[in-house]
Amino acid sequence: MSQDKIEVKQLDKKASRTTHKQSGDRFNPSNRIYVRESKGSYQKLRRYGGWFLLILFAGLPWIRYGDRQAILLDIGQQQFNFFGTTLYPQDLTLLALLFVIAAFALFFITTFLGRVWCGYLCPQTVWTFMYIWFEEKLEGSANKRRKQDEGKLTANLALRKTAKHIAWWLIALITGFTFVGYFTPINQLVVQFFTLDAGFWPIFWVLFFAVCTYGNAGWMRSIMCIHMCPYARFQSAMFDKDTFIVGYNRTRGEQRGPRSRKADPKTLGLGDCIDCDLCVQVCPTGIDIRDGLQYECINCGACIDACDNTMDRMGYDKGLISYTTEHQLSGNKTQVLRPKLLGYGAILLIMIGLFFTQVANVDPAGLSVLRDRNQLSHINNAGEIANTYTLKIINKTQQPQQYQLSVTGLTEPTWYGKQVVTVNPGEVLSLPMSLGVAPENLSSPVAKIQFILSGTNDFQIAVESRFIKKL
Known part of the structure; x- marks a missing residue:
């Protein structure tokens, strides 16, 4: 086995405690996970980062630039507006480069810091924790919610659950409006949606994304991460023993066991883990990190904060569960700068450089030339050979x-049509014209020519075409 591979640990299912002291299999989608609230520095970072991304996501479509929406991906008009720049399908190599940059950024971050994307930035995680927040505020703590769901449905509980689902649906609808608002003017979309003037497809997509948001963040949650997300499956290809993961220090923590705060764990033959199970109860995917690295772990750090709070109350050193590496847990030194990480970083920098080079060289205008295919050439009224x-x-x-x-490319050509044109912002101007050349000025049946489009600031575009002499 390669030294870079993480050893796979087979767990005794009877000994594994991964279900918040609930019966059943955590891999069964029908088993609901009641996530307990966790407080600490990592949860503050995740929460503030999530709110920042949410505000950014919801606010960008409402920003105006000039007389139009600053960011508008108008698929119908095949125009993609980013503040002062408009891109067209022929510029979509930039989009391909962005996807490549995103992929290698993900590879680099995952190799370095594990699944921090999943724990802090993934929309599934951000929306799920937001939905859980409403659940806690309207229905109570995790233990209270569990007891309520196991008992009879009272009028008070039904009212609070109704309020929760209304809040969930409002968030889902706002999400649907916002997402569709990146592809159609959002100020018109909101008004036309409620007046039923938006048409079938805008209304359909708003409701479609609202339903997906409500279902994913409200009901599926960890099911998406464990059973449906492909990232959880292939992340092991990027992990090695120097990747920072959420890890439990078994040497320090074992043997686990409860004890009083004043008791000396060494006298009792115990480690620092008091077996409170808080690390399990705060986990959004329902795993026990003490069983070792598992692909369900999304590196959100909830168990770290819960454990650190417990260690602080017991008077022990924090860090029993921490962001660490397999090498560090086994007593070896972590090698941060390693060939795989440097390779991903180098490729990422190259892709970013290519992207900004292309952005800097994006032409402020475009020109395409279509020859008249119905008639290769003809004699015009001036006796010239003409191409349209x-x-x-x-x-x-x-x-x-x-x-x-x-x-260029012709001797004394005559231009029939406009040679100076004014084009409005975002407009595609179609300009029919023809070229006439005296027969004695054509030395070959087919001549290579170039149409030149010139603008301000010495801007110039050249497009190659053909002038055909044969009648």
Whole structure:
């Protein structure tokens, strides 16, 4: 076995305590996990980070830039507006580069810090913890919710559950509006949705994403992480024994057992773990981190905060559960800078450099040339051999632009059509025109030519085409 691989530990299912002292199998989707509230530095970081991302997600579609929405991915018009820049399908290599950057950033972070994306930044985690917060405020703590669900449904409980689901649905609808608002003007969407003037598809997608949000964050929760998310399955390919994970120090913690605060654990033959099970009760995926590294762990640090609070109350040193590495847990030194991590980092930097290079070189306009395929050439009224073209000019800026058109590759050509045009922001101007050349100025049946589009600030685009002499 490679030294970089993490050893797989087979657990005795009877000895494993992973269900909040509940009966049943945690891998069974029908078993509900009642997540206990956890307080501590990592949970503050996760909570503040989650609120920041939520505000960013909800606020960006409402930002205006000039007379339009600052970020609008208008698929119908095939225009993707990012503040002062408009991208078109021919610029989508930038999107491909963004996906590559995101992939290698994920590989780099996972190799270095494990599944911190899942624990702190993943939308599934952010929305799930937000839904749990409403659940705690309206129905009570985890133990109270468990007892209530095991008992009879009272009028008071039904009222509180109704309020919870109303709050969940409101969040789900806001999420649906916001997501669809990145693809259609959000201010119009909100008004037209409630007046039923939005049309079938906008209403459908708002409700679709609302239902998905409500189902995923309200009901499925850890089922998504354990049973459906592919990331949990292939993350082991990026892990090694120097990857920072949430780990339990068995050497310090075992033998587990309850004791009074004043008792000396060494006299009792016990380790620092008092077997309070709080680390299990706060885990959103229902695992016991004391059983070792498991693919369900999302590195959210909830068990670390719970354990640190317990250690503090007992007067023990914190860090029984901590962000650590397999090497550190086995008493060896962690090697942070290692070939795999450096390789991912190097590729990530190269991709970021390519992305910004392409962004800097994005043309503020576009030009495409279509020849008339119905007639290769003809003789015009001036006795010239003429070819007909359609020029399509795209203004990618947010201001009206004036462009100058010209052609190279022909001797004394005559331009029939406009050579100076004004194009509005985001407009695709279709310009029919033709070129005429005296027969004696054509030395070959087919001549390579270039149409030149010139703008302000010495901007210029050249597009190659053909001029055909044969009639």
